[in-house]
Amino acid sequence: TVDPAKFLEFFQQTNAHPLRVPGRIYDVSVEYIPCTDGSLLQHAVSTTQRLYNNHKGHTLAFLPGQREIDDAIQLFNQRIPDNCVALPLYSALSLEEQDRVLQFDEDSDDVRRMVVFCTNIAEISLTIKNTCLVIDSGLVKQSRFDHENRLTVIETMQISRSSADQCKGRVGRTAQGHCVRLYYENDLTRPDIEPEILRTSLHRVVLQLVYLELNPQQFPLIDQPEQTVIEASLELLKDLSCIDDEHIITKRGKLFAKLGLDPRYSAFLLDTHLEYAEILNLAVTIVAILAAPDSLFLVGGLTDAAKRTVQNRISDGAKKHDNDLFHFVSIYKNWHIAGAFDSVKHTCLTCRKSWEMKSSCREYRQHTVGVCYLTTKF
Known part of the structure; x- marks a missing residue:
């Protein structure tokens, strides 16, 4: 996933030879089926459904983000093939939910095949066994810092050639595979992923x-x-x-x-400590929420009605506060209080369950995560 020549030149080792370890051992065919009607999501789902029975094993469908994955699963399930299960895979999922995909074949009683709608987390970070078909949308969501406005923005952009090769490399591990790219070959204008430092x-x-x-x-x-x-x-x-x-x-x-x-x-923490020490805990909570690597708050759901329900609940909660940060802090406080532990009676203050050697009731906090529509990273 890196350019060896760049590293050799930087370390002044141009006479050295990089060691290349091949990842595939079986042939992988590539087919270009670009989207022409403007609805990439519908095109990705219909292509997956059409080609599903042409291949054995599991299918990976690469999409730009979580929202697209949720929508794709909803569409796919309307005409899901027999003995098939559609599963999501992205970084905001809990380890348990990710393991459901990664350890799917370990359940010998489950004869179904997976169609995994995923982000580029499955491009290099994770390996899905027995994958024979890849559907590559050619798009990825990437963060970029706007130096003029001093803000980080999320952009949906075309993947690089190296990323396309990585997607293709998800098949061909255990048998011949097929990779379908939902774009034109000349759309791959960038040879490599733009380095994060840039x-x-x-x-x-x-x-x-x-x-x-x-x-x-x-x-x-x-x-x-x-x-x-x-x-x-x-x-x-x-x-x-x-x-x-x-x-x-x-x-x-x-x-x-x-x-x-x-x-x-x-600066926010120090200035608060020096001038408004009584609200330092509030400042610390705000910074913790802002500094989290991914959003702690999730607007999800597999149906439009479910999404509207979530959005309405969040909107109703936000009306009680002067700004979004105070709203987020109130949600955090609810999570923090949920499952608080009575050190004298050795029980959870909320559900009164007894937990030995625990400082909180994990079960109740997990319930609060679901009720407040938080990501599992919370």
Whole structure:
């Protein structure tokens, strides 16, 4: 998934030869069936249904995100083939839900075949055994930091050629396979995935380099960001009083470097501690929610009616608060209180169940996660 020549050049080892380990041992045929009517989701589902009986084993259908996966499963289940089960696979699922896919073949009594609608988590991170058919939508959702507005945005974009090869490589492990690409061959204009360092915030990276007394503008990187991006991070650090005009780190900057958070979150915490110490716990909860790698809150459901129900409940809850953050904090507090443990009576305060050596009732907190429509990472 990486370009070996780039690494060899960076480490000045151009005479060395990279070791290549082949991943497939059986032939994989590739077919291009681009979407022409504008409804990629419908095209992906109908193509999967049409080709399902032409192959043995399981099917992987790569889609850009969780919402598309939920919609695809709903459509697929309307005309699901016999002895077939449609399952989702994306990072927000619990380990138990992911294991349902990964360990599907270990249940000798289940003779059904899977159609797994998944994100690129199944591209390289996970391996699904006995997969013979891949449906590749050619789209992926990717985060990108907007340096001008200082915000992270999510974009749906065309995958690279290396990603397309990775999708293709999911079949051909145990038998011949088939890969269907729902786009034109010349749509693959990018050879590789754009390195994360070129599309993410560099504020923490630049702060750590300054803390280590290294010059961020001269520090060698395999993929070098634009100087304007580094300068924007330096300007932000000056605004937060982490560095002075000579780019020398301040005491405040040293503290932020040790905290390991986005410097803006560190500034929020420190300023709250100094000026409004009585609400520091509130600030910590807000930062924890914002700093989570993925959204803790999930608007899901396999039917439009279920989604509307969730959206209405969230909207009703939000009306009780001045902004979304306070709403999220209230949900967190409900989860935190749920299943609180009485250390004297050794029982859960909510359901009164007895739990030895436990500080909370896991079962009740899991119930709260479901009621509040939170992701299982909560």
